[in-house]
Amino acid sequence: MKQEMMTIVNQIQLAPHIYELTLKGALTAEMSVPGQFLHIRIPSADLLMRRPISIHEIDHNRQTCKIIYRVEGQGTAQMAELTTGTLDVLGPLGHGFEFEHLVKGQQALIVGGGIGIPPLYELSKQLVAKGIQVTHLFGFATKEVMYHLDKFSQLGKTLVATDDGSFGEKGLISVLFDQVTPPDSVFSCGNNGLLKSVESYFTHTEVQLSLEARMACGIGACYACVCPKVADPQKSVKVCDEGPVFQAGMVQL
Ligand code: FES
Structure with missing residues (x-):
């Protein structure tokens, strides 16, 4: 983990309230x-907390x-205005996805929702490269x-579900689960509802889940991001430090 004033190269709006920022450093x-x-x-000056x-x-x-981030408050709204200058960046932080166990020719299923x-x-880029x-x-x-x-489709087959049926299948993402062949590993990131549906459906496969959590320090010092362990709910994990990626069944969603 290091800290740097990274240069803002570019900022574009991808969809309503969703922005992509390119940083260099x-x-x-x-x-x-x-x-x-x-x-x-x-x-x-009046926004002291960092945003993960x-x-x-x-x-x-x-x-x-x-x-890529969604504007959800004053801080991200201000960030969406930036097109030049620098940003104070701390990172990279957390425990990411692991795929050393997968070998050429195996199948990975990548499941994500919204932001x-x-x-x-x-992850998909690195898997394809392997x-x-x-x-x-x-x-x-x-x-x-x-x-x-389009960007994801260049890496592999991409199926979509929308809540209102305006694109792809209508309904929650679980409507797509039986449309794929059983994978060797599943990687997922999204809200807890999505993660729960992945965890409960793919019970015979290795599954890694990236949790969303409110954070403050981001480095394991403040306990703002704790989640109870499944095996012992009296104990907890820190999402920022031990996660955000966990094996399925490890953390209570
Ligand atoms: Fe402080 Fe995780 S955000 S311990």
């Missing part, structure tokens, strides 16, 4: 594990990384808030 040399996140300070945002894509040649989808791109076949299942509220389907 030596800190990208530290980024390699998909599923890790950056802790970003909004350049405002997952890494969407890493380009070591250009020394750039991309993050949980961004970190799955770097010769692993990927299938993506994505859930969105409506067609209007979809983004980067």
